[in-house]
Amino acid sequence: MSDVKLPEVKPIDPRTRMVARAARDITPGMVVNLGIGLPTKVINHLPADLPVCLHTENGMTGIGPTLPYEKADRNLIDAGGAYVSPVSGSAYFDSVVSFALVRSGRLDLTMLGAFEVAQNGDLANWKIPGKFSPGAGGAIELAQKARRVVVMTTHTDRKGNPKLLERCSLPLTAERAVDRIFTDMAVIDVTPEGFALRELAEGVSVTEVIAATGAKLILPDTDIPTF
Amino acid sequence: MSDVKLPEVKPIDPRTRMVARAARDITPGMVVNLGIGLPTKVINHLPADLPVCLHTENGMTGIGPTLPYEKADRNLIDAGGAYVSPVSGSAYFDSVVSFALVRSGRLDLTMLGAFEVAQNGDLANWKIPGKFSPGAGGAIELAQKARRVVVMTTHTDRKGNPKLLERCSLPLTAERAVDRIFTDMAVIDVTPEGFALRELAEGVSVTEVIAATGAKLILPDTDIPTF
Amino acid sequence: MKLPDKSTSLEAAVARIPDGATVLVGGFGVPGTPFSLIRELQRQGQKDLTLVKNDANEAGMGIDHLLASGQVKKLIVTHLGLNANAIAMMNDARLEVEFCAQGILAERIRAGGAGIPAILTDIGIGTELALGKQVVEMNGKPLLVEPALRADVALIHADRADPFGNLAYAATARNFNPPMAMAATIVIAEAERLLPLGDLSPEEVETPGAFVDQVVELPEISEDYGVVRR
Amino acid sequence: MKLPDKSTSLEAAVARIPDGATVLVGGFGVPGTPFSLIRELQRQGQKDLTLVKNDANEAGMGIDHLLASGQVKKLIVTHLGLNANAIAMMNDARLEVEFCAQGILAERIRAGGAGIPAILTDIGIGTELALGKQVVEMNGKPLLVEPALRADVALIHADRADPFGNLAYAATARNFNPPMAMAATIVIAEAERLLPLGDLSPEEVETPGAFVDQVVELPEISEDYGVVRR
Numbered sequence: 001m002s003d004v005k006l007p008e009v010k011p012i013d014p015r016t017r018m019v020a021r022a023a024r025d026i027t028p029g030m031v032v033n034l035g036i037g038l039p040t041k042v043i044n045h046l047p048a049d050l051p052v053c054l055h056t057e058n059g060m061t062g063i064g065p066t067l068p069y070e071k072a073d074r075n076l077i078d079a080g081g082a083y084v085s086p087v088s089g090s091a092y093f094d095s096v097v098s099f100a101l102v103r104s105g106r107l108d109l110t111m112l113g114a115f116e117v118a119q120n121g122d123l124a125n126w127k128i129p130g131k132f133s134p135g136a137g138g139a140i141e142l143a144q145k146a147r148r149v150v151v152m153t154t155h156t157d158r159k160g161n162p163k164l165l166e167r168c169s170l171p172l173t174a175e176r177a178v179d180r181i182f183t184d185m186a187v188i189d190v191t192p193e194g195f196a197l198r199e200l201a202e203g204v205s206v207t208e209v210i211a212a213t214g215a216k217l218i219l220p221d222t223d224i225p226t227f
Numbered sequence: 228m229s230d231v232k233l234p235e236v237k238p239i240d241p242r243t244r245m246v247a248r249a250a251r252d253i254t255p256g257m258v259v260n261l262g263i264g265l266p267t268k269v270i271n272h273l274p275a276d277l278p279v280c281l282h283t284e285n286g287m288t289g290i291g292p293t294l295p296y297e298k299a300d301r302n303l304i305d306a307g308g309a310y311v312s313p314v315s316g317s318a319y320f321d322s323v324v325s326f327a328l329v330r331s332g333r334l335d336l337t338m339l340g341a342f343e344v345a346q347n348g349d350l351a352n353w354k355i356p357g358k359f360s361p362g363a364g365g366a367i368e369l370a371q372k373a374r375r376v377v378v379m380t381t382h383t384d385r386k387g388n389p390k391l392l393e394r395c396s397l398p399l400t401a402e403r404a405v406d407r408i409f410t411d412m413a414v415i416d417v418t419p420e421g422f423a424l425r426e427l428a429e430g431v432s433v434t435e436v437i438a439a440t441g442a443k444l445i446l447p448d449t450d451i452p453t454f
Numbered sequence: 455m456k457l458p459d460k461s462t463s464l465e466a467a468v469a470r471i472p473d474g475a476t477v478l479v480g481g482f483g484v485p486g487t488p489f490s491l492i493r494e495l496q497r498q499g500q501k502d503l504t505l506v507k508n509d510a511n512e513a514g515m516g517i518d519h520l521l522a523s524g525q526v527k528k529l530i531v532t533h534l535g536l537n538a539n540a541i542a543m544m545n546d547a548r549l550e551v552e553f554c555a556q557g558i559l560a561e562r563i564r565a566g567g568a569g570i571p572a573i574l575t576d577i578g579i580g581t582e583l584a585l586g587k588q589v590v591e592m593n594g595k596p597l598l599v600e601p602a603l604r605a606d607v608a609l610i611h612a613d614r615a616d617p618f619g620n621l622a623y624a625a626t627a628r629n630f631n632p633p634m635a636m637a638a639t640i641v642i643a644e645a646e647r648l649l650p651l652g653d654l655s656p657e658e659v660e661t662p663g664a665f666v667d668q669v670v671e672l673p674e675i676s677e678d679y680g681v682v683r684r
Numbered sequence: 685m686k687l688p689d690k691s692t693s694l695e696a697a698v699a700r701i702p703d704g705a706t707v708l709v710g711g712f713g714v715p716g717t718p719f720s721l722i723r724e725l726q727r728q729g730q731k732d733l734t735l736v737k738n739d740a741n742e743a744g745m746g747i748d749h750l751l752a753s754g755q756v757k758k759l760i761v762t763h764l765g766l767n768a769n770a771i772a773m774m775n776d777a778r779l780e781v782e783f784c785a786q787g788i789l790a791e792r793i794r795a796g797g798a799g800i801p802a803i804l805t806d807i808g809i810g811t812e813l814a815l816g817k818q819v820v821e822m823n824g825k826p827l828l829v830e831p832a833l834r835a836d837v838a839l840i841h842a843d844r845a846d847p848f849g850n851l852a853y854a855a856t857a858r859n860f861n862p863p864m865a866m867a868a869t870i871v872i873a874e875a876e877r878l879l880p881l882g883d884l885s886p887e888e889v890e891t892p893g894a895f896v897d898q899v900v901e902l903p904e905i906s907e908d909y910g911v912v913r914r
Contacts, residue, residue, distance in 0.1 A: 029458045031664045043455075051458035053618070053664055057786065058712045059856050061664045062457055062618075062656070072911045075715045075843075075854040081766070083911065088652030089457040089618040091659035092855050094862040095712070095738070096568070096794045099787025100636055103569025103807070104604075106664050127812075134771060135763030137739075138786035141807055145569060175810035256688045258894045270685075278688035280848070280894055284556065285482045286626050288894045289687055289848075289886070299681045302485045302613075302624040308536070310681065315882030316687040316848040318889035319625050321632040322482070322508070323564045323798070326557025327866055330577070330799025331834075333894050354582075361541060362533030364509075365556035368577055372799060402580035561800065570791065571827055574802040590820050592829060597801055599822060625886070656855070658888075 014184035021227040030108040036080035039111035057138040062090030110146035119194040119215040121178040124170035143174035155183035162214030241411035248454040257335040263307035266338035284365040289317030337373035346421040346442040351397035370401035382410035389441030457618040467668040468494040478608040479507040482629035488611040489678035504528040510540035532556040566604030567636025608638035615645035619666025620659040635661040687848040697898040698724040708838040709737040710861035718841040719908035734758040740770040762786040796834030797866025838868035845875035849896025850889040865891040
């Protein structure tokens with residue numbers, strides 16, 4: 001039995017690898033909100049038989065696959081504007097009920113993008129003063145109230161500057177909100193002591209992660225798993 | 228044409244006469260909540276073609292006739308527990324929406340019973356300390372927030388004591404809430420100057436009303452209509 | 455992905471309620487009262503309960519059984535008008551009763567389900583229901599702070615449910631059930647019909663299953679749920 | 685008794701909106717946006733409007749027409765992310781924009797529709813959205829006072845309606861429409877289908893007609909409402 005090899009999919013693109021790794025943090029029974037952008041792609045990596053409920057803040061639980069334009073229902077989108085489909089057991093509701101779910105502790109996990117994350121869990125992902133200020137939409141409540149807040153981001157910005165910092169320089173989305181960060185280089189937890197390295201992307205060294213991180217990185221005593 | 232006589236129903240019972248008179252204050256387009264007891268009987272005196280929407284605070288608009296037990300729907304009652312029926316255009320909703328309607332100004336008129344009404348419009352109809360304190364249910368919000376609050380009551384209590392007073396002695400349901408009072412003797416408005424006599428029940432004299440009222444009664448300069 | 459299955463038995467669902475729990479109980483009169491969950495709670499005998507309900511049902515019905523069996527320490531209601539037993543227990547100080555204006559009870563529960571710590575309202579100002587309540591000025595007007603009411607458990611009666619816990623209600627059996635079904639740590643719903651996943655349309659769902667923890671299909675609709683001939 | 689008939693024309697309904705009105709506009713992206721009411725409002729040209737909407741639609745769509753025509757003085761929204769025109773107008777100070785957290789905007793409007801003067805919340809504490817807001821202590825914790833948002837007019841898009849104004853919505857075209865349909869002095873609903881009284885079942889109604897003042901059946905479902913190919 002032990003020599004039966006399971007087929008192993010190893011995506012080469014580091015972002016896809018990050019997304020696939022993040023998907024493994026979604027466990028049976030969870031209610032999950034996936035933010036616009038990279039987090040939405042997590043859907044593609046969830047096992048078909050995983051009992052999980054996806055929520056979108058514009059008013060739906062039980063999100064099914066995205067549809068091509070020809071098959072789209074003009075009245076059925078997710079918060080990012082993608083045309084989605086229902087599954088068996090979906091429910092539609094208004095914005096009031098949708099955020100009641102978020103604020104009252106019924107949202108087990110949200111996955112969000114980030115401009116900056118501080119070592120105390122502060123999150124900045126909605127505003128760059130003078131450059132980008134379109135409003136936060138539902139991000140403030142998602143970040144402040146989901147039971148578990150996970151960030152997915154490249155480890156550094158386009159210029160190579162670290163996004164994981166001692167303190168955020170941008171206006172905050174929420175204070176002390178982030179629990180875990182998935183990047184193209186590592187999995188890092190926000191602990192009371194600061195950033196703790198948990199896993200490394202395949203081919204990335206601890207030294208590289210330290211160099212790309214703008215705050216102290218707590219290293220484990222044991223071997224660091226790769227993803 | 229003028230000699231065609233419309234059939235005229237003259238109920239002899241003074242309470243029925245009061246109920247029929249109160250029904251005439253319900254005008255086209257109103258949303259109306261009729262309290263438990265006498266006010267509910269107003270339904271029987273509304274013209275079939277009057278465009279009006281009846282509301283019951285347990286969660287329904289568009290109340291149709293009360294049904295006998297054999298025909299009752301076990302899930303369809305009014306706030307007084309009577310088995311009612313829907314009409315074309317009824318809607319069911321929860322207690323939250325029901326009181327949203329009451330508090331937000333969408334309830335044009337409520338008709339309530341009373342233990343005492345004061346000349347400034349204070350209403351007491353839910354508690355007699357030491358004797359009767361079952362809780363107020365929805366009466367506080369109905370009295371405080373309906374756009375127009377009308378009381379239907381016998382002019383005096385069983386012992387002949389006046390129920391229309393200078394000040395209420397019982398715990399209040401709402402301050403300065405009542406606009407008009409229908410009794411078995413008279414129609415009386417609450418004005419900034421106090422109780423103003425508007426109409427007399429057939430066969431009742433002004434002197435009798437004054438004697439049965441525990442506060443100053445403002446009399447009109449003109450003839451007093453009867454009902 | 456598929457949606458989680460939360461269907462279970464009456465016994466297992468009610469066994470999750472601990473002694474001392476605060477329990478929201480749906481219903482306004484008979485319609486919407488979860489009589490079967492209440493009877494199972496009586497059978498299991500959890501004690502020192504605080505019940506939150508619009509009314510105390512009538513003598514010999516619904517939560518009156520829990521009052522009679524001495525399982526209830528405190529009752530938060532809008533009125534007891536139909537239950538002389540409850541009034542007598544209150545008058546004899548055998549039961550603590552807190553009265554709340556009906557719509558404000560609904561709002562407090564809704565706030566609990568919406569993650570809103572409190573609402574500000576003028577309802578009850580000038581009455582004894584305002585006594586002892588925190589007052590806040592807004593635009594020069596005094597308003598009462600009415601705190602959210604979130605409970606350990608909610609007992610809900612639905613007409614239809616699916617195994618994920620999506621719920622739909624019948625006629626005026628809605629009443630306090632939809633807000634209560636969002637406002638507790640453990641939300642238990644009994645349903646007259648448990649339909650296969652997909653048979654409740656997404657448009658028809660009134661309480662999304664994400665708020666609900668356990669769903670129980672009623673084996674029978676007992677007399678408790680019937681028309682009351684007074 | 686029968687229920688009042690509130691059906692009217694697009695033109696007559698929109699003519700009730702005065703200059704300077706605060707107007708709630710339903711929709712989240714395309715679904716639920718009352719495009720036909722918006723176009724009629726553009727045609728009639730009422731000025732100095734304050735619009736409250738989740739988003740500013742996209743350039744060349746929905747309320748962007750009202751921004752382009754200079755009818756809008758102020759916008760209360762949760763984000764402008766999809767409308768570069770709106771962002772440019774804000775940056776050039778040609779448009780006053782107030783941002784609100786999405787769920788708090790929904791709650792403020794809901795409070796307006798529920799006759800609740802304000803809610804207390806911790807949402808936004810520690811962010812610039814908390815700046816300038818009244819703070820109240822409850823149980824030693826600071827909370828923001830978020831006042832109700834009630835408007836002069838609400839523009840609603842429904843899937844189905846009846847002449848009394850009972851409304852039902854399609855899929856995620858609900859979004860802000862149900863709370864907005866309860867929160868204005870004049871609530872105007874456009875409906876894709878106006879059904880005879882009695883054809884919407886009482887169970888199916890999501891906004892009771894008692895909250896609605898005018899219902900308009902759409903003569904056609906224009907391209908505005910269609911799938912957007914980006």
